[in-house]
Amino acid sequence: MIDALPMPPAFILFLGALLLPFLRGGPRAAVALAAPLLTLAAVWAVPDGPIATVDFLEYQLTPIEGDRLSRLFATIFALMAFTGTLFALRQQSRLELPAAFVYAGGAVGVAFAGDMITMFIFWEVMAVASTAVIWAAGTEAAYRASMRYVLMHLFGGVLLMAGIVGLVAETGSVEFGPMRADGVATWLILIGFLINAGAPPFSAWLPDAYPEASWSGTVFLSAFTTKTAVYVLLRGFPGTEVLIPIGTYMIFYGIIYALLENDMRRILAYSIINQVGFMVVGIGIGTEMSLNGSAAHAFTHIIYKALLLMSAGSVLLMTGGVRRCNELGGLFKCMPYTALMGTIGALAISSFPFTSGFISKSMIAQGAADQGMAWIWLALAAASAGVFLHAGIKYPWYVFFQKDHGLRPQEPPLSLKLAMGLFAFLCIALGVYPDPLYAILPYPVDYVPYTTGHVVTMLQLLLFSGLAFFVMLPYMKRTLTITLDFDWFYRRLFRLGARELVDRSATAHGAALSDAEARLGQFITRIFRTHGPHGVLARTWPTGSMVLWAAALLALSLLIYYR
């Protein structure tokens, strides 16, 4: 049982969540900022190996078990909780921050879970807490999105649970270690994990729900759920080959949809799927290099994606809720600091040399190259160009640069600036001096990111895709000035021969989705007809027909038994 232990890191955040509702002003800020920092200290106090066991059901659970991978993810989760809190200090909603603390605590808990049951419990904590973060936005749209979100996650949760039970029944052990996707149980687990990672065909929950959260809520959301999924995949399914095509699909799905999108935070949400796709591919390749790459990429991605979403959140807050690209623009004049932060984030996500994205994503590509997976390497390279298009240029261009639409917001308050500044600093610091990150990766790193060839290749790639963006800008712009009607957007884009393929796949996807939606509607109506209060299965029956049923069942049983 638990005795004389270091404080479990997750519980510091849970405790913080319990305290926050009772505090106001200065003490609230102090507790809110101290809790993630204490968590960070506790994370590094967890030694290697299991440090406590608890009996539950017939099994021995290991609620906390430290190793390099756990510590890496717990570190970035705690760091994220700190910066996210700093950014969210001025948030009016009193629900959001406690919910976010529970959410972050759940993520840290998953990272240290030594067995499947503990992992599952924290997993469900995250699902519920993240839903509360979305609600906290307080709008009708947010409420509806959170409902769809929580249903999807609970669905993933029950699949995961069924898989865990099956695996435990099969092996008799609850240990959470590498598995092979070769039976029903492990497949269920894998699907449960992948749903949280935003993998197809369950990607839609992410861009649907995240942009509906408040200006600060989205920042929290972007960090934990998908990256926890990356963590469990790293621990549970390294080298599972099916992850390579799945990850590749995610990469391109994210790019295509982000390019078609007009809502600035939805662009970034699609780009989360795209970035997680890179990590999933790295896990699928399964060499030490690529696994390191995926882990490092998760670490850096949390930082730059949070930075991007913080810049978007600042714009949202200061403009009073303008979120569409075609209504924004020219903000670099009145919000130069925010524009700079957004641009640094954009460069990092495009893995520009001397930013954190460069030193992590290149490890995944190197992993593919080492294994002689030429197609994968090419796909990753092409995707890097795509990332630059949708997140590296499109986002800052439409929000901060391009023609101005008359908005004159001010710079955000100091705490928001500080939060962005901290992560912007990390983006560049890790890009210039990656050794501290490399030192805490799960496997020893023998990789030098800055070779001349590599840097030149990357710069060429980025410059040419940048060129392509501006060459095609008139087309994009013309559509964007009138848009919002999705159909029209598609049809207009159709004329771009170069995009034809992209477009077809997107329309097909869209058509399939709306078709599925219609079918679902029909299905529910049909169920209501039979199960609704007056449906055949739920109305009050005359006693005679009830008796008839009993007689029928008896006759049937007799027939079956007599044969």
Next chain:
Amino acid sequence: MSGLAAHLPALQVVVPLFAAPLCLLAGRAGLAWLIVFVASCLATATAAGLAYQTFQHGTLSYPLGGWAAPWGIEYVVDTANAFILLLVSAISTVVLMYAPASVDREIRQGRRHLFYCMFALCLTGLLGIAITGDAFNVFVFLEISSLSSYALIALGGHRKALTASFQYLVMGTIGATFFLIGVGLLYMMTGTLNMADLQARIPAIQDSRPVLAAFAFITVGLALKAALFPLHLWLPNAYAYAPNVVSAFIAATATKVSLYVLLRFTFTIFGAKFAFLDLPLHWVLLVPAVIAMFAGSFSAIFQRDVKRMLAYSSVAQIGYIVLGIALSSAAGVAAALIHIFNHGLMKAALFCALGCIFHRIGSVRLEAMAGLGREMPWTMAALVAGGFSLLGVPLTAGFISKWYLIEAAFEAGLWWLVVLVVLSSMLAVVYVWRLLEALYFKPVPEGRAAVAEAPLSMLLPTLLLAAANIYFGLDTRLPVEMAQSAATILIREQIW
């Protein structure tokens, strides 16, 4: 064993039985309540004592009135029925703690002591069914519990309570008659009513038509009493229109006791080999169970009366229990017993919480309950705990049920069944969510006066039940160990 301890099996039934006429004599509600409550507390203590004795000494046999077994009626207690006795008497005690305030509001003065009298009889019947080792005696107690519960349901304030009670009366009587016909056929073939004797004599004549017919009559009759789909039609109205105390008590115990008898007859008396290898009972149970899981949940989703919603949810949950039985393995039966226990806890907590709401606003329709979350925070906390347990959220009792059920299905190699269980459990999310949404996110309806929290005498038992849902999600030793040992006792022949 000596003295009182030796007579615990008789006391288990006799104490509540004598409480009933005493209530009648008492004539006043307060005194009647006290008598039944004390009897129920004693019954709980007795059940605990019996459970302890079965753990210490194994199966206990008690010849009633000193008449030795095959001629006289024998009470037999092993872990399986000790488990059921404990559940029934404990739920009854907690529900009785809750009863006075609720009964005062819902039942006319002058009838209240009669209510407690019926309650005592119902408790007697349920305990008797579980404890007896005599097949005919099961019928007798089945009728005692049924007749008293018809009366209890008819006491409900709504006009429809009478129709609901009448339908239950017709259906319940048919179920009991089927059971009796089955027992009669067995008596005709074997010349005995003692369960142990039946068990010994059936194998020699098991292929004869009367025995097959007896088996069909008994299983269908019990399935009707247990409300297995499609024989559940009496249940929604009975639960919905009964007084709240009765809903809580019956939902948590009555169908469970019938399921226990089903287990006892199929696994112990007829034997698993006869029921599941020679005859395809698993298919006869599995198909309705799976349909119940879905049809019950879908029907629950569309209900606006929350008591009916929970009633349909019970239909679905009974599907899960029968599913465990249909797996016909030790793990499956253990899962079924665990869910019998946990589902009793959930439904008792939920119906009690609804009773608190009814006490304050006089309705349990979703639209009337809108926005109550802030006004009755403690009741809502209990409702949330019960609802989460119903969903099987980790760290609640429901999670343990789901875990063992899925594990048993995997062990049987029926992974498609796992998928069905998982899918149907998602439906529970929808209807529980509809409830929580109304309570916390819908605006308060126009013109509703401020609502106070439920009185403490109702709130505390409700919270106790809610806490039990969480406690048994963390410390699973009692239900799991008892259920597993009960399963090995019930299944005398392993077939898989």
